[in-house]
Amino acid sequence: MSTATEATELAARVRAQLSVRHPGEPFGNLRTLPGGHSGLTYAITAGTTSYVVKAVPPGQRPVGRNDVLRQARVLNMLAGSPVPVPQVAAVDEHEPAWFAMEFVAGEAVEPVLDEHRLDPGLCRTRMLALADVLRDLHGTETEPVAEPPLDPVGELERWTRTMRAVPHELRPGAEKLLDALATRVPSATPPVLTHGDFRLGNVLCRGERPAAVVDWEIWAVGDPRIDLAWFLLFADHRNFPRLGCPVPGLPGERELLAAYLDGRPEPPALDWFRALARTKMAAIMGHNLRRHREGKHHDPDQERLPPTIAAMIRTARDILAPRP
Structure with missing residues (x-):
């Protein structure tokens, strides 16, 4: 047919x-x-x-x-x-x-990655408003889901496989990072509804407010810190060398975290999940770059990725490094 x-x-x-x-x-x-x-x-x-x-x-x-x-x-x-x-x-x-x-009208713009002309103050307001939406999502009672909860062990296993499918030369320092993550996997917290790719780029906004969260392809019931750490990763353009764009006045990770917590205590072992988020991003970018270089998906723009992949791995290891 x-x-x-x-x-x-x-x-x-x-x-x-x-x-x-x-x-x-x-x-x-x-x-x-x-x-x-x-x-x-x-x-x-x-x-x-x-x-x-x-x-x-x-x-x-x-x-x-x-x-x-x-x-x-x-x-x-x-x-x-x-x-x-x-x-x-x-x-x-x-x-x-x-x-x-x-159909929901609105614009989905990732401030530190997308080319845009939005007012920095508007970007800041949207990002803080989205922290409230993430908290509401994690507080939503769900129907029973006939799937195993997404937990730290399963997430690390999945992204370890993805990272190791990337050629060594495209992921400098990745093995030491994976070892560091594996030696300190935290206990899971009670599972909640998670989006899986929660960030402004997957939210349609009208004016200052989120109008619709979209792109639910990888939602799960699992550890809320997986969603939270991924969201925090997009707070700083310096996480994306040669890709990110400085947007003055955006809330940093600590301010975004405070907005999400809304007076509640910080969840335990959040740094492990922040390092995992960087590992995931490095693995995704490495996979995309490998596909381009193998001719499976021609996209010369992927050649901009190596500095960001290296930075993701390096900063993830820094996050996990013992503090004096």
């Missing part, structure tokens, strides 16, 4: 489901949205209402980032909670599965 035929069939299924909400209203074409890294992402209009549709790619299994029904599930779990998310409008479990959610 051709790609065009599959898209036509998907469009017919989407229109049939959404027509219940929009009887007699005209539908637009199903348009591919660029930039997605999981599943297939489309836009469609019904009358004056816009929707985003996420679908399993034809011929692929609905697992991992392609499990769009799992993404719909977490959005439904969060509906009506203090965590802003798009509303799910329709779900179709027949293969290839898909779901439709409301």
